[in-house]
Structure formats: C-alpha cells, structure tokens
Amino acid sequence: MRPYELTLADASAAIAAGELSPVELTASVLARAGTVDGHLNAYVTVAEDAALLAATQAEREISAGRYRGPLHGIPVALKDLIDVAGLPTTASSRVRAHHMAAADAAVTARLRDAGAVVLGKTHTHEFAYGLTTPQTRNAWAPDRVAGGSSGGSAVAVASGSATFALGTDTGGSIRVPAALNGVVGLKPTYDLLPRHGVVPLSWSLDHVGPLTRTVRDAEPVLAALAGPRPPSGARKPTAGPAGMRIGVPRTYYFDHVTPEVEAAVRTALTHLRELGAVLVDVDIPMTEYVQAVQWGLMVPEATAQHEPTLRSSSHLYGPDVRVLLEAGKHVPAGDYLRAQRARTLMRASWRRLFDEVDAIAAPTVPTTATRAGQDTIEWPGGITETVSDAYVRLSAPANITGMPSLSLPVGLDAAGLPIGMQLIGPPLAETTLLRIGRAYEEARGVIPLPAALEA
Amino acid sequence: MDAAPPAPTGPPAPAQAAPLDEVAATARHIRTVISALHALDLGDTPPAPTYDATFDSTHEATCSARQEETDAAV
Structure with a gap:
C-alpha cells in the first residue's frame, strides 16, 4: 500500500512506530495530488514547499522524542474559507482574489499545535x-x-490527495460532499469548534468540521480541534452501540429518496441492530418548516455579511451567488425574527425527541451525485426539486437545531456511486455518534479509494 | 451552505449587472418559501439568535451531578 492510500489512523500508527516518516507520507500525498488534481481540481492552492518543510520539522521532532500525538506529521487540506497565515483565503471567488491571511484561523492553529502538515487550500462553492x-x-x-x-x-x-481535510457546514456543506464522495464528514455541535478566522456565510448556522476517510480517523481530528479542554462532545468514544436506541424516522427523511439510497440506509440499520442497537420508530417534528427556517435565517445573514463587497465589487461575484445575495436584501426583518422564533420551537421539539432515542439514523442526501449541469430531480408523483434543494433538505435540521451530525458511507448504487447515512444526536453527543459509526465501520469495512482514479 | 433556489451550472464567471428580473424572481421565490412561517403559531416564543452549547453543557453537568448524588444516596 502506498502512503497516500493510508487512512489517518494507519498512517499515524506507522509514524508512531517509526515505520513511516512524515516527509515520506507528505511527499506521497503531494505526488498523488500532482497526478490527479489536474482533472479533479480539488485544490485552489497547493503549498508544496511549506508542507515539506513542516513535514521535515515533524520528522525531526519525532526523532528527537517529541511526539505530539496522532496528527503529528499527518497532511491536511483546508477549505479555502479557513485562514492559513501567508496564503490567500479566496473563498473560490474573484472578490477575494487579492486577499492574504495575516494569521492562522483558530482551527488551523490547533491543527498545527497537534503537528499536522498543512498541504494547501481546497475549492468551495463560491463563498x-x-x-x-x-x-x-x-x-x-x-x-x-x-x-x-x-x-x-x-x-x-x-482521492488520496489529503489524508484528512476541514470543511464548513451551513446546511450540509460537510456532509453532502462527504456522502457524494464516499468519505466521512462530521458537523459538530454549534460552537463546539471555533469559527475565528473562517469566512462566514451565515453566522448562526455555520459550523467547522473534519472530513476523513473513516469514522475512526475523525476522532483524533475532533479532539485536536476541540482544544486542550474538550467538552464531553469531543471525548474519545468507548464501547459499541449495544443497547443504544437508534431512532428511525417514520416521516421526512425517507420521503422523496431514491430506492437505492433508502435500501442502503435500511440495510445499514439492520447491521446496527445485529450489533445490539435497538431501533425505535420516531416522528420528526416541524418538518413542513425546515426549508422556511433555513432560508429565513441563512439568506438575510449571508446578504448582511456581504453588504460591503456587494456595494464595492458586486461585479466580481459569480452570477448565481450574486443573484442570491441581491435577492436577500428583500427579506423583511420580521421574517428573519419569525425564523429565529421558529428555531426556538424546532430546537425544543428536537431536544424532546432525544428523550426517546440516543441518535437518529437517516440518509444524508436523497440521491447520489447528480450529473454536472443537471438542475433538477424528478420524483415520483410529478414532483420536481432543484438539485440544491434536494441536497440540503435532509441536512438542514441539524444546522437549525445546532445538533451534531455524522455522515458515513454505507454502500454504492448501481452506477458505483457512494451512498451516505447520517447519524444525528443531541447537543454535544459527538462521542455517541462516533461510537455508533465506528462500530458499523469495523463490522462492515472501510470503503476503498475510488477505482475510477486508478484507471 | 446552502439551500439555493437556482441550481448553479458552471464555475464562477465574470458577472455584469445582476439582471433585475432574475433578482426579483429569486426574491419572490425566497419570500414565498419563508412565508410558510406565517402559518406557525409562535405565541410568545422568543427568538433563538444562535445555539448556545454552554447551556446544554451546563445542563448536562448539572444533571450528571444530580445523578451521581442520587446514586451515592442509593
């Protein structure tokens, strides 16, 4: 197995045992990015020299007996909304083409303290x-x-071009791409991880979190990001899911979902039951207001955030984002407050749901990756939904309520595309979600790197 | 992100003036979606500007301490 193919846990174990050097790992991952990124275009910036320098320093420290822990010498990519000192934070937008970060974001600093090697910045949908x-x-x-x-x-x-990465999630932005690419994505509890130095989209819905190959890999990343005194949500998981009550939604999460996605998630639930979990049917509250609350919060907050640059450089925005930001000026303050008040009710009703269960399991997205350029999805019954609306539909409740959600791969569809399942928990229940996800992963195995890239 | 009415179809490109009719149509669509909240009886519910993790953390710690006291008493 080549170093870039290793999971974080395996690479970390090999480094700790002296069987793999951080320089060897970083060089392998950089070479992989050099081979595949010309056509994948995951990266905005690859800071090759700085990464190799950091890897060399990690190697020296480890050789000198100053091993910092499981992220020491591990290569990480950061979404290009997250500041890295000395690199531009472009948000994949011409609006910020000349930006230069003077300091690291709080999460970047915590990763560096843990010894991680920053590879570069990855593309985001504009802002x-x-x-x-x-x-x-x-x-x-x-x-x-x-x-x-x-x-x-x-x-x-x-693709093996980073051993792990960070993303942000305002309505599914970590979990949706994680599900569509067969990796693990964790949106932690709101405010568990600091957002200082991260370009906002919508302050009250934004979250920072890890994307990893495996659930097991997400554990040390979350622990490092949560800082020196992690709250209960970031503690190391212990035993498996035996005896845990997992809620299976009777409403909402399996509506307008492709049969293959539904079958894969229900099969995964069967496996969790075999591992000792107790499946409990639950009714999801206030589902008819999810989109209204999400938009009522996000649209005006995004427009307010961009107000100065909409005035000075609106011509530099991409057309889709500019139209949304301009349209956001027309949301009345009363509607924004109504969305905030509805959030109070939604949060309380979801909190009560977790009196009955420890976690809820559901599809992350209703369908696998759509074709590039496809605008809409047709559902049975003549219902048409935009691709964006479909992808955000099942993710948004965890952003509105601030509750943690972990997406993990649970299979492939007939076209060979990954299917994701999300586990949603009450506030600060990251440990529970990781425990369930890891037990599933250990029982069912880890999804391999995509075969398409090896051709 | 996320819920964006018009699905994007390509990479960010240099924009000219945002077409007013497109902005107006998008604004109408957004207001139509948000107007679903007008049917909700909010009573005297106060707004929740952001989620406060420290509240749950404190609440969790208090419950846990109470549980330990109960366990010790038993």
Whole structure:
C-alpha cells in the first residue's frame, strides 16, 4: 500500500512506530495530488514547499522524542474559507482574489499545535453559497458533481490527495460532499469548534468540521480541534452501540429518496441492530418548516455579511451567488425574527425527541451525485426539486437545531456511486455518534479509494 | 451552505449587472418559501439568535451531578 492510500489512523500508527516518516507520507500525498488534481481540481492552492518543510520539522521532532500525538506529521487540506497565515483565503471567488491571511484561523492553529502538515487550500462553492462546487469533479465519476460547498475537501480526501481535510457546514456543506464522495464528514455541535478566522456565510448556522476517510480517523481530528479542554462532545468514544436506541424516522427523511439510497440506509440499520442497537420508530417534528427556517435565517445573514463587497465589487461575484445575495436584501426583518422564533420551537421539539432515542439514523442526501449541469430531480408523483434543494433538505435540521451530525458511507448504487447515512444526536453527543459509526465501520469495512482514479 | 433556489451550472464567471428580473424572481421565490412561517403559531416564543452549547453543557453537568448524588444516596 502506498502512503497516500493510508487512512489517518494507519498512517499515524506507522509514524508512531517509526515505520513511516512524515516527509515520506507528505511527499506521497503531494505526488498523488500532482497526478490527479489536474482533472479533479480539488485544490485552489497547493503549498508544496511549506508542507515539506513542516513535514521535515515533524520528522525531526519525532526523532528527537517529541511526539505530539496522532496528527503529528499527518497532511491536511483546508477549505479555502479557513485562514492559513501567508496564503490567500479566496473563498473560490474573484472578490477575494487579492486577499492574504495575516494569521492562522483558530482551527488551523490547533491543527498545527497537534503537528499536522498543512498541504494547501481546497475549492468551495463560491463563498460556500451552493451545494455543488461546480469547478471540482466528483472523485468517483468525473461527469458527476462533487457536492458542496466543501467539495474540494471531500474530493481531496476521497482521492488520496489529503489524508484528512476541514470543511464548513451551513446546511450540509460537510456532509453532502462527504456522502457524494464516499468519505466521512462530521458537523459538530454549534460552537463546539471555533469559527475565528473562517469566512462566514451565515453566522448562526455555520459550523467547522473534519472530513476523513473513516469514522475512526475523525476522532483524533475532533479532539485536536476541540482544544486542550474538550467538552464531553469531543471525548474519545468507548464501547459499541449495544443497547443504544437508534431512532428511525417514520416521516421526512425517507420521503422523496431514491430506492437505492433508502435500501442502503435500511440495510445499514439492520447491521446496527445485529450489533445490539435497538431501533425505535420516531416522528420528526416541524418538518413542513425546515426549508422556511433555513432560508429565513441563512439568506438575510449571508446578504448582511456581504453588504460591503456587494456595494464595492458586486461585479466580481459569480452570477448565481450574486443573484442570491441581491435577492436577500428583500427579506423583511420580521421574517428573519419569525425564523429565529421558529428555531426556538424546532430546537425544543428536537431536544424532546432525544428523550426517546440516543441518535437518529437517516440518509444524508436523497440521491447520489447528480450529473454536472443537471438542475433538477424528478420524483415520483410529478414532483420536481432543484438539485440544491434536494441536497440540503435532509441536512438542514441539524444546522437549525445546532445538533451534531455524522455522515458515513454505507454502500454504492448501481452506477458505483457512494451512498451516505447520517447519524444525528443531541447537543454535544459527538462521542455517541462516533461510537455508533465506528462500530458499523469495523463490522462492515472501510470503503476503498475510488477505482475510477486508478484507471 | 446552502439551500439555493437556482441550481448553479458552471464555475464562477465574470458577472455584469445582476439582471433585475432574475433578482426579483429569486426574491419572490425566497419570500414565498419563508412565508410558510406565517402559518406557525409562535405565541410568545422568543427568538433563538444562535445555539448556545454552554447551556446544554451546563445542563448536562448539572444533571450528571444530580445523578451521581442520587446514586451515592442509593
């Protein structure tokens, strides 16, 4: 196995045992990016010299007995909304083409403290305001969307061009591309991880989180990002899911979902039951208001965030994002407050749901990766939905409520495209979600790197 | 992100003036979606500007301490 093919856990174990050097690993991952990124376009910037320098330093420290932990010497890619000192944070937009970060974002600093090697910056849908990341190709099929907005981070991890990555999630932007590219994505509890130094889209819905090859890999990344005194949500998981109550939605999450996605998730639930989990049917509350609350919060917040640059440089925005930002000026303040008040009710009703169960399992997205350029999805019954609306539909509740959600691969469809399942928990229940996800992963195995890239 | 009415179809390109009719149509669509909230009886519910993780953390710690006291008493 070549170093770039290793999971974070395996690479980390090999480094700790002295069987693999950080320089060898980083060089392998950089070479992989050099081979595949010309056509995947996951990266905005690859900081090759700086990465090799950091890897060399990690190697020296480890050789001198100063091993920092499981991320020491591990290459990471950061979504290009996250500041890295000395590199531009472009948000994949011409608006920020001349930006230069003076300092690291808080999460970047924490990764560096843990000894991680920063490889570079990955593409986002412009300013994270979209679900497809059109400039990046899906790692499993070049004619399919990468998903977004953290499309570059998901594709980098899926293709072996980064051992792990960070993304941001305002309505699914970590979990959607993770599901579409067969990797793991964790949106933690709101505010568990610091957003300082991360370009906002919508302050009250934005989250930073990891994308990894495996659930097991997500654990040390979350622990490092949560800082020196992690709250309960970032503690190391212990035993498996035996005896845990997993909610299976009777409503919403299996409506307008492709049969293959539904079958894969229900099969995964059967496996969890075999591992000792107790499946409990649950009714999801206030589903008819999910889209209204998500838009009522996100649209005015995004427009307010961009107000200065909409005035000074509106011509530099891409057409889709500019129209959305301009349209956001017409949302009345009363509607924004109504969305905030509805969020209060939604959060309370979801909190009560977790009196009955420890976690809820559901599809991450209703369909696998659509073809690039496809605008809509037709559902039985003559219902048409835009691709963006479909991809955000099942993710948004966890953003509105602030509750953690972990997406993990649970199979492939007939076209060979990955299918994702999400586990949603009550606030600060990351440990529970990782515990369930890891037990599933250990029982069913890890999805391989995409065969399409090896051809 | 995310929920974006018109699905994007290509990489960000240099934009000229945003077409007013497209902005107006998108704004109408957004307001139509958000107007679903007008049917919701909000009573005296206060707004939730952001999620406060420290509240749940404190609440969790308090519950856990109470549970430990109960366990010790038993």
